[in-house]
Amino acid sequence: MIIRRTRVWRAALLAAAAAAALAVTGGLISSRATAESPSPTSGKVTLKIGHMEAPDNMNPFIGWSDIVYKIYEVEYLQLVGRDAETWQPTPGLGVAESWELSPDGLTWTFHLNEGLTWHDGEPVTAEDVAFTINYIIDNDMSAFTPTTQFIEKAVAVDPHTVKIICTKPKANLLTATLFVLPEHIWSKISPEDAATKFENPPPVIGAGPFQVVEWKRNNYVRLVANKDFHVGSVGPAKIDELFLVQYQNADTMVQDLKAGRLDAAYGVPPAQYESLENTPGVATAKYTWFNWDYIGFNCYTGKSRGNPVLRDRRFRVALEYAIDREKIVDTAYYGYAIPGYTFLPPGNYRDPDYSWQPPDGVRRDFDPARASQLLDEAGYEMGPNGIRLDEHGKPIVLRLWATTSSSQGQHAAKLIAGWFRQVGVGTKLAVYDDGVYYDAIWAYEGDTFVPDFDMYLWSWDGYHDAGQNFTCFTTSQIENNNEFAWSNKEFDRLDEVQMTTLDPYQRAEVVKQEQQVMYEDAPCIVLAHPYKLEAYRTDKWTGWQRARYGTGPAFVSGNTPYIYQNIEPRTAAESGGGPSSALTLTIVVVAAVAVVAILLVRRARRAHAEEE
8 A cells, every 4th residue: 555655646746747847848848949959048038040041151251141141240340330220331330439531532530439349358459450451452352352442551540540541532431341350360360261261160259249159050050149248329239149040941940930939030931921921929021132133144255164155245135035034023932022133122222222223125024036036136046956056056055053042043043944945045954052153153274264154043132332232243353253254344444433432422323324334234134132031029029120211121130230239038017917828838737737646645645544
């Protein structure tokens, strides 16, 4: 009997403990994003954001992915900060507290915010600013050479004053992307290593409101809030940790967000976005963000492994008439995009607006008959098998690539291959990862640049400074940012004008002329401006702020590091005046199981008493 009673007592206690553990840990289990997802540090306020893209490198001289730039933007400060609402350069929000320009427009003097420190406690000084700029210039660090164009050198006047001396007036100095780096870290890195193999492993030393402290490739990046951070009126973030969790499957990411295992998701695929719009406690954001999807052509006139027909502007122009953008938007993007013709999406720039759109009569809309006519006029005769012939009588069959990172691009590529075939241009469609793109677009034979591609579909998230997007495609940027290896003298001339025109409204007009020249010469075909799709939980968190007058991102930074600063958990009162529903359920379950346990024990005691 004693054994029996002990078993009943033990069973009751174990049942209560198991139920309590299940109820309590249910919240922990539900916070897991994947089987190997990070565990929040005990007692810390942690925000988890899911995404689909892999961060490629924590070194800003090497990294190129969209998501890794979002990391740079909270890890580092830029020389000039931007207001999250207006997106305009704002004194006090970056390393610089204020600045002035000399009457001749050639010398900028920046006065730095005092009291800024790097994440390792070292002070941020004018020497760091001068080092960053001179390191880029002296070593031709291609990732940022468009930013430093026309800068001769930077000179530290005193610990909090730096002069930037230009050879010509520099219109984009306040708006160009320029992360300030710590000299005491990067001066120890050889320029060759910095440009090719240094990965900048965690803990990364920056001066921004967050610090990268852990990076598990293909899984997550963990950042901790810099609780000593103060820039102007901006203080430290209210959260303690930020996890960027990478997913391989979009459905899993969306389901984890719905279930509360994630707090937000970035890069939601269109097929899953609509369901999130109707999910209680979840808000969504849809916007274009200086981004475009496009077909790039190999235009290089030097030694190249690309098909020579793509050097012919007439051929490239004809291909554009064979593309149905509306069909691509409707089917490849499920309607979550707008047709695109030039780099700059309409409505992304205000006061002034830099975007130019081709008018009727200039715009090359879907017209297969016109495409065929232009190809005929250019001398590309139709061969016996329905494939046009080049000047040597050889069938024109072009390599067309789509990237593994974009299902929309893959869908669009299939459509485009069919349309090109209808006008007599053959294609060999293949899907590759971005690494193959890089190896082929920037291919070499020894030291000789020999691009090895025909045409590819890819995406750009452009710079906030409109003109900087076009500087990337000047002749001087061949072998660097200029993927198409395209050269146009008039475009180069206009780009120098816009880069040296200080009046923003005059500059905008020159940028529009650049867009017209590029559109006319067609080194690429812009297909669409896909919407960036975000979703975030408003039932658990408050303080979300959509940038750019409420039309931009709600949490993923885009050249302002302060978009997370006010996000914090909702209080018990905001959640309904009491504990969260999960906690309430936990209490109820534990109490119920405890009652059952007590009843079982009492019953055992009564049986024992009766037997005695």
